[in-house]
Amino acid sequence: MIISTNWLADYVQLPGTVDEMVERLLMAGLNHESTKPVGQDVAVELEVTSNRPDCLGHIGVAREAAVLFDRPLHVPDPRPLEGAGPVSGSVAVEIHSPEICPWYTARVIRGARVGPSPSWLVDRLATVGVASVNNVVDVTNYVMLECGQPLHAFDLAKIRGGRIIVRRAEAGESFLAINHKAYTLTERMCVIADAERPVALAGVMGGADTEIGAATTDILLESAQFAPLAVRAAARGLSLASGSSYRFERGPDPAMVEWASRRAAALIIELAGGTLERGVMVAGKLACEPASIRLAAERVGEVLGVDIADARQRKILTALGFVEERGGALHDHRWRAPSWRRDCWREIDLVEEIARVEGYARVPEDVAISARPVELSPRERTVRRVVEVLVSAGLCEAMTRSVVTESVASIPSPWGDAAPLAISPPLVRGADRLRRSLVPSLLEARSGNVAVGVEDADVFEIARGYLARPAAADVSDGPVDEPLLAGVVVGGDFFRAKGLCEAVLAGLGVTGPGVRLTTRPIDLAPFAAGRAAEVILDRAGQASERVAVVGEVAAVTRDRLALPGPVAAAEIRIDKLVFAIAGERPVVRPSDYPPVQRDVNLVVDEGVPWGSVESAIRGAVEPFLEHCRLVQVWRDAERLGTGRKSFVVALTLRSTTGTLAGDEASRLVDLVVAECGRRVGAVLRA
């Protein structure tokens, strides 16, 4: 809302400087945007919150200033001279859709001379950024900017059939607006029609056919109430916002409908001549029910934490236009809100009014609050631990968009097959699918770095994925499934990503009795075939589930993203691992006895994976096994036979109860060999 300070001074005596006024208004809720001299005037732009349509006119702002500077407010009382002929003979007004237009009034002026506006009017409009059109249109704009009630003037001669009908638009109905553009309407919009066609888009813009022009002599002056939703449907649906729609969307003061009509009629007669027909045509019923609000005397202090004297409270409310009602309890008052403050209907609304006028500077800022112990939640601790591990491993934390393009979203997710969820409008151009995995976004981040010459951007991100839930699913923790993911994209092969994945799992403490992790091959884009794995978690009392995937990124994906060199990725469902951090595990005291090193060379069939051998070794001698390190894998058709391979394994054995003697260690190795023989058909190579 742009204010002309000259204009404002018509209603209230302003303080010494514009800055002083602006500062005081700012601290009472009218945010200052800018101050700019325009000719002899000063334009002040104020930000008016959506609950204060009363401040979308100069009188409303003047009322605020009058309250804040404790000065009287002068609002004119327009009494236009009426002619002898009654208005009712000119045209009939009907409301067909009272839910979107409760009240409609029209006055008629005949014999006006449309022409240029006087300079005072042109100047005031110019200050607030409105171009002058002619004396009649300028008056409707002026009065709207004065009191916040939008008006419209029609060329009465162009209204066909002597009727004004307020109704919903028909679907597909077309309308030519004053801007000479044609619009196609919907039933959500409200039109003013004559006997034949729409002549205005109610509350938004007039029609080209009935606009006031040089030849106009007879004027129909509309002042009405339109429902915010209908006006918004038209203004937004047609991208046709106007000063009028802006105000109707917020609800102007209903008491100003009639005032504005008289004010505009008086100004038109003054500036353009003509005769005002007697009376006003009215359809519908004025919707204006002032609220009656109880205010307990101590309530202000209870909310603000500082007492404001009863007399001061009354003075503020009275100055704002609230009227005290008779007959409350001794310390309770009842107040009737003014028609322009329909945002005030509860006790708390009155408290806010008193507080903002009194000024929040009075609210103390040194009140103690009691101490309360707080803990980070296990989930938050889990996230922090993952960040800690990955940052320690030298990765940079990235933040990528939750919404991706359809083609990126189509990359399969390790976490579910449900189709990606679509949103409207797109987050950014082309990106309208909620992602199901972070890895594709992180690959793009790495690719973006390559494009600027940084080829070693190893990145991770912790964020949610989004997966549609089956219809019958429990939605108590959100309407869609949102797995919390840690995605990793690094330069290197499968084993680098696997190492990072294992570091995260180890860092979270996903180990110990009752917990088993199994790594198995999977085939899943965007990983290369045969070079990816999933990690399955089994733990007591829980169904086994996938908690991580890891793999080398397929060449076709690398090529598409122009990613050089081997690139590997991993994604971990950290929401499934929160259990691990929640429990504190007791420390295991390191053994005081010396370790024994033994190497074994186990020959197995080519198809036996290392993981099976390792788990057989662990199964055989777990309590004594400190380390089990794969030293070498070798193949030699002559020595081992075709289709055979050998795992050279270094075992570190140690007891917690005594020094392991040589024969005891040998017995443990025998157990290892026997168990590996039983489980995976391994034989010891001498």
Add this chain to the structure above:
Amino acid sequence: MTIVPLDTFRAELERLRADAEAAMDAAADEVALEAARIDFLGAKSGRLKAIQKSLGGLAAADKPAGGRHFNEAKAAVTACFEAAQARVAGAGSECRLDAIDVTLPAEPVRLGHMHPITRTIRRVQEIMGRLGFESVDGPEVEDQWHNFEALAIPAEHPARDPLDNFYLAVARGADPLLLRSQTSTVQIRVMENREPPLRIVSLGRVYRPDTADATHYPMFHQVEGLLVEPGTTLAHLKSVLRMFASSFLGHAVNVRFRPSFFPFTEPSVEVDMEWGGRWVEMGGAGMIDPAVLEAVGYDPDSVTGFAFGLGVERIAARRYGVEDIRDFYRNDARFLRQF
């Protein structure tokens, strides 16, 4: 015999000493060093010997001082020679062959970096944690109840317009779903499940259609605090925010409230803090609207509370001097490695 002034004698000594040191330092091998030794320290015609002879030309009163200066210079030149001798001898010796060039590059240790947004959120969490606020988290896809209705934003409210939100193509029954436009949704979920007293901060990503520019991004982060305890006043809110701002900036800070409007708080205020000599907008705040307390099943006559919200990108941008908030989401490693 002419009298030599003491000053002249000292100046000559100094010049000789400087020349000797330069010559000996420059000597690359034993041959060069020996030549320098003869030139300066030679017993017969060394320059030191020559200057010793001029000692006799000093006035009698100056002679003790002259002698002292001469001895100092001779000791310095001799020490310099010995140092050079050790250096020249060592250069060729076996034990120095494997000495390292300590200026060669180190074995690199790649440090990782936490995102500046995460850092900022952590800092806010830490400070609020000390004030007794527990961090909570909740879904990003929300229903109408949690994103709007429980927050006193009714169906006809402009904030629910399809153009101002990211609605999902699929609804849950008749209930449209959307990406949350504020983290207050989490506060509603917590209040629905727990009874006061309550102090929480909810934080995370929120989404609002906005054309990306230096100060806007359609996805951003919010931290929202909520306190519900009997007897809570606006003074508690102001005090908590002042403590927060002072702790965040590391020194006592003034905060001020300006009246504002949010559907879910009343009174509603904009909070400014004094930062670098001017008022900087921190965020919005207010007393929780009684309608919100009722919506979650609390009795507004027995508990009151306050809520506040901070834009993380804005404070992170100001804290780190980032001029374009899009930089937070470009993921350029050269940017990220600075944090």
